[in-house]
Amino acid sequence: MNVLEPYMDLILSVVYLVGVLMFLTIFALLAVWLERKVSAHLQDRLGPMMTGGWHGWSQTIADALKLILKEDIIPAVADRKLFRLAPYLVFIGSLAGFAVLPFAHNLIGSDINIGVYYVIAITSLVVIGILMAGWASNNKWALYGAMRAAAQMVSYEIPVALSLLIPVLMAGTMSMQTIVQNQAGGFWNWYVFQSIPFSLVAFVIYFWASLAEVNRTPFDIPEAESELVAGFHVEYSGMRFAVFFLAEYGNMFVVSAIAATVFLGGWHAPFTFLDFIPGPIWFIGKSMGLVLVQLWLRWTLPRLRVDQLMHVCWKIFLPFSFANLLLVGLWVVLKG
Amino acid sequence: MKETKELNIPLGPVLEKWETLVESSGASGERMVLQMGPQHPATHGVLRLELETDGEIVTKIVPYIGYLHRCFEKVAENITWNQVVPYTDRMDYLASMNMSLGYALTVEKLMGIEVNERVQALRVITCEINRIASHCVFLATYGLDIGAWTPLLYLFQEREHIIDLLEELSGSRLLFNYIRPGGLAHDVPDGWLKKVREFCDFMDPKIPELNELLSYNKIFIERTANVGVMTPEVALTYGITGPNLRACGVDYDLRRDIPYSGYEKYDFEPQLGKGEQGQAGDSWDRYIVRVREMQESLKIIRQAIDSLPDGDISEKIPKNFNKMPVGDAYMTTEAPRGEVGFYIVSDGTKTPYRVKARSGAYCSVSVIPAIGTGLLIADVVAIVASVDIVLGEVDR
Numbered sequence: 068m069n070v071l072e073p074y075m076d077l078i079l080s081v082v083y084l085v086g087v088l089m090f091l092t093i094f095a096l097l098a099v100w101l102e103r104k105v106s107a108h109l110q111d112r113l114g115p116m117m118t119g120g121w122h123g124w125s126q127t128i129a130d131a132l133k134l135i136l137k138e139d140i141i142p143a144v145a146d147r148k149l150f151r152l153a154p155y156l157v158f159i160g161s162l163a164g165f166a167v168l169p170f171a172h173n174l175i176g177s178d179i180n181i182g183v184y185y186v187i188a189i190t191s192l193v194v195i196g197i198l199m200a201g202w203a204s205n206n207k208w209a210l211y212g213a214m215r216a217a218a219q220m221v222s223y224e225i226p227v228a229l230s231l232l233i234p235v236l237m238a239g240t241m242s243m244q245t246i247v248q249n250q251a252g253g254f255w256n257w258y259v260f261q262s263i264p265f266s267l268v269a270f271v272i273y274f275w276a277s278l279a280e281v282n283r284t285p286f287d288i289p290e291a292e293s294e295l296v297a298g299f300h301v302e303y304s305g306m307r308f309a310v311f312f313l314a315e316y317g318n319m320f321v322v323s324a325i326a327a328t329v330f331l332g333g334w335h336a337p338f339t340f341l342d343f344i345p346g347p348i349w350f351i352g353k354s355m356g357l358v359l360v361q362l363w364l365r366w367t368l369p370r371l372r373v374d375q376l377m378h379v380c381w382k383i384f385l386p387f388s389f390a391n392l393l394l395v396g397l398w399v400v401l402k403g
Numbered sequence: 404m405k406e407t408k409e410l411n412i413p414l415g416p417v418l419e420k421w422e423t424l425v426e427s428s429g430a431s432g433e434r435m436v437l438q439m440g441p442q443h444p445a446t447h448g449v450l451r452l453e454l455e456t457d458g459e460i461v462t463k464i465v466p467y468i469g470y471l472h473r474c475f476e477k478v479a480e481n482i483t484w485n486q487v488v489p490y491t492d493r494m495d496y497l498a499s500m501n502m503s504l505g506y507a508l509t510v511e512k513l514m515g516i517e518v519n520e521r522v523q524a525l526r527v528i529t530c531e532i533n534r535i536a537s538h539c540v541f542l543a544t545y546g547l548d549i550g551a552w553t554p555l556l557y558l559f560q561e562r563e564h565i566i567d568l569l570e571e572l573s574g575s576r577l578l579f580n581y582i583r584p585g586g587l588a589h590d591v592p593d594g595w596l597k598k599v600r601e602f603c604d605f606m607d608p609k610i611p612e613l614n615e616l617l618s619y620n621k622i623f624i625e626r627t628a629n630v631g632v633m634t635p636e637v638a639l640t641y642g643i644t645g646p647n648l649r650a651c652g653v654d655y656d657l658r659r660d661i662p663y664s665g666y667e668k669y670d671f672e673p674q675l676g677k678g679e680q681g682q683a684g685d686s687w688d689r690y691i692v693r694v695r696e697m698q699e700s701l702k703i704i705r706q707a708i709d710s711l712p713d714g715d716i717s718e719k720i721p722k723n724f725n726k727m728p729v730g731d732a733y734m735t736t737e738a739p740r741g742e743v744g745f746y747i748v749s750d751g752t753k754t755p756y757r758v759k760a761r762s763g764a765y766c767s768v769s770v771i772p773a774i775g776t777g778l779l780i781a782d783v784v785a786i787v788a789s790v791d792i793v794l795g796e797v798d799r
C-alpha cells in the first residue's frame with residue numbers, strides 16, 4: 068500500500084477516465100439506437116427490429132463492430148498526418164468536457180474552481196478538429212463543411228458563454244459542484260426558475276445555441292446531407308468515422324449535462340422526498356431528457372441557411388444574451 | 404435564342420453586394436469550381452451542375468444533362484406503335500400514366516380515333532391519381548433537400564396507397580403500361596373505384612397535416628420564400644409550363660385551356676402562385692401550388708368517378724397498326740412536370756417514322772442558371788428541388 072501511496076491520485080484519475088470512456092461509449096451506442104428508434108417512431112415506422120432480439124437493441128453494437136473491421140481509407144491527396152489526427156482531437160474535446168461534470172455530490176472528475184470556464188474553453192477544441200478534418204481531406208465538400216463549422220461554432224460560443232454566465236453570476240462561483248449545491252431543495256430552487264424570466268431566457272438561448280455547437284438540426288449546416296453530402300467527414304470511413312460519431316454524441320451529452328448542471332439542479336431531485344434516488348440517476352436522467360429534445364427537434368425541423376444561421380446568432384441571441392446578462396447583474400447587485 | 408440573350412437576367416442581390424465588396428476591397432475574388440453531381444443527394448437523379456463559387460455564393464451555374472439518355476426517340480422509330488408505350492412510361496417514371504396518355508392521344512389524333520367516354524374518364528382518374536403520387540414525391544424530396552426528413556416518410560406512405568391502387572389496376576407499381584392508343588389495357592377490377600374513393604377520403608385530411616408540418620413552418624418559409632424568383636417573363640422565355648409557370652402567376656393550364664380526354668367536363672381551379680410569403684414565383688410558391696393541385700386532383704377524381712359511364716374500353720383499339728394514315732400529329736398534355744408533347748410522323752408502316760417528345764422538366768433544368776445565379780449553395784439546392792425535375796424525362 069505504501070508503495071502505491073504517491074500514485075494514488077494518478078490511479079484514481081485513470082480509473083475515472085476509464086469509467087468515463089466506458090460511459091461515453093455506452094451512451095453513444097445507446098443514443099444512436101435511441102435516435103434511430105425515436106426518429107422511426109416519429110416517422111411512423113419501426114426502425115431496427117431484428118438485431119439482438121428486443122427492438123433491435125444491439126444494432127448499433129453491430130454497426131460499431133462493422134466500422135472497426137472496415138478497411139481504413141485515406142484519400143491519396145489527403146494530408147495524412149492531419150487527417151489521422153483530426154478525429155481524435157474532436158474526440159478529446161468532447162471527452163475532456165466530462166472532467167468537470169458533477170454526476171453526484173462526490174462523483175466528479177475534478178471540481179476545479181473555474182469549471183464553467185474550463186468546459187467552455189475545452190469544448191472549443193472540437194472546432195479545431197473539425198477544421199483540420201475538412202482541410203486535410205482535400206475535398207471541396209469537406210472544405211465547405213469545415214468553413215461552415217468554424218464560422219458557426221465560433222459564433223455560437225459567444226451566446227453559449229454569455230448565457231452560462233448568468234447562473235455563474237447568481238451562484239457567485241464557477242465551480243460546477245458549488246453551483247449544483249446552491250440549487251438544493253426542490254425544483255423551485257433550480258436556477259432556471261430563479262429570477263424569472265432572465266434565467267429562463269438564458270436557458271432557452273443556451274439550449275438553442277448549444278444545438279449549433281454540436282451541429283444538430285436546425286443548425287446542422289456543417290454536415291448538411293442534402294447540400295454538402297456529409298460535410299467535413301465526407302472522406303472519413305471505418306474507425307475514424309466512428310470516432311467522429313462518438314464525439315458528436317459525446318458532445319450532445321456534454322452540452323445537455325451542462326444545461327442540467329447549471330440550470331436544472333444537476334444531481335438534485337425535483338422534490339426533497341425523492342432524495343433517496345441516487346444523484347447520478349437524476350443527473351443522467353435530466354441530461355437524457357434534453358438529449359431526447361435534441362432528437363425530437365432534429366426529426367421535426369428543416370435546416371437553416373448559412374446566412375440565416377449567422378443572423379440568428381449575431382442579431383437575436385447575442386443582443387438578448389447581453390441584455391439578459393446586464394439585467395441579471397443588476398438583479399444580483401440589488402439583491403445584495 | 405436571340406431573345407434569351409437579350410433578356411437581362413439580374414444578378415442576385417447577395418452577389419451584387421459581394422461583387423462591389425470584392426472590387427472595393429481589392430481582393431482577388433478567386434472562384435472555385437464545384438461539381439455538384441451526378442452523384443449528389445440533392446440533384447434528383449443524375450444531373451450534374453457545375454457551380455462556380457465564391458465562398459458560399461454561387462456565381463455561375465452550368466447544368467449538364469445526358470447521364471440518363473436512353474435514345475427514346477430513336478428506339479421509337481424501330482418498334483411498333485404499341486411497343487412505344489412502355490418506353491413513354493420510362494420518361495417521367497414518377498408519372499408514367501401521364502406520359503403514356505400523351506402518346507396515346509397523339510396516335511389517336513393521327514388515326515382520327517375518338518375513344519368513348521368511359522375510356523376518357525378512366526384515363527382522367529388514373530392520370531390524376533398518378534399526379535398526386537408524383538406531387539407526393541416532389542413535396543417529400545423538397546422537404547428532404549431543405550433538411551426536413553419526416554415529411555418524406557409521411558408522404559411516401561400516402562404514395563404507397565396510390566401505388567397499391569395502380570398495382571391492382573395494371574399489375575406494376577411504377578411503369579404501368581396501362582393507357583394504350585385507342586383505349587386501355589383492360590377495364591378496372593371490381594371494387595377498384597370504391598377503393599379510389601376511399602383513398603380520396605383518406606388523402607383529404609393529410610394535406611392540412613402536411614401544411615402544418617412543413618408548408619407553414621417558419622424555417623421552411625425562411626428557406627424558400629423569395630428564393631429563386633421566376634418572373635413570368637423569364638418563365639415564358641425559357642418555355643416553362645405546368646405548375647412552375649402557374650407559380651409565377653400565369654393562369655395557364657392545358658387541362659382547362661385546351662381540354663383533352665374530357666377534362667372540360669370537370670370543375671377545377673388551376674392554382675396560381677400569389678406570392679403569399681414573398682414574391683410571386685419564388686420557391687415557396689412553386690411548392691404550395693403543387694400542394695393545392697393535389698386537392699384539385701382529388702376534386703377531379705371524385706367528379707370522374709361520380710359520372711363514370713358504362714362502355715367497352717377496347718372498342719376503338721385498332722386490330723393492327725398496319726394501316727396507319729400517312730401524316731403527322733402533335734398533341735400536348737398537362738403532366739405533373741409541365742407540358743408534355745409528342746410530335747409523331749407516320750409513313751404508313753408498322754413503325755413510327757419519327758417520334759419527338761417535348762418535356763416540361765427539360766425546360767425547368769434550363770431555367771436553373773437564370774434564377775439561381777448569385778445565391779448561396781443552399782439556395783441552389785432549394786431551387787433545383789423546387790423546379791421539380793425528373794432526369795428520366797429530361798434526358799429521355
